[in-house]
Amino acid sequence: MFQPxxxxxQVVLSSADMAVKAxxxxxxxxxxxxxxxxxPASPPQRGGTVFYGRWSxxxxxxxxxxxxxPLVGLxxxxLYR
Structure with missing residues (x-):
């Protein structure tokens, strides 16, 4: 992720992304x-996929x-514990 x-x-990385040397x-x-x-930035697309972190x-x-x-299983x- 890039932040101006x-x-x-500024490059923002999670710890999983840093398996290599900086x-x-x-x-x-x-x-x-x-x-x-x-x-120029590409125009925003309507109805596209929303990305938050690694999961779209x-x-x-x-x-x-x-x-x-997994939530139901948990x-x-x-409940039965």
């Missing part, structure tokens, strides 16, 4: 940013099952 900080851009990651990321920073919310029933099944375990 004045003239600079210089191995930041060098290519900075080069890509410098290459594409002056290009698409509103499908299968995704709801994947999200709710509730059952806690």
């Amino acid at each position: 900080k004045g003239e600079a851009i 210089e191995d990651f930041l060098g290519p990321a900075e080069a890509r940013w410098k290459t594409f920073r002056d290009q 919310i698409d509103g499908s029933r299968w995704q709801a099952v994947q999200f709710l099944a 509730a059952v375990v806690m």
Whole structure:
């Protein structure tokens, strides 16, 4: 995730993303940013997928099952404990 900080851009990473050395990651990321920073942003798309972190919310029933099944299982375990 990139966050503007004045003239600079801050790269925000989770700990899982940092399995490599910082210089191995930041060098290519900075080069890509410098290459594409002056290009106009693409227009926002309506009805597209919303991204929060690593999981995209698409509103499908299968995704709801994947999200709710562990919660229901945990509730059952806690109730019968």
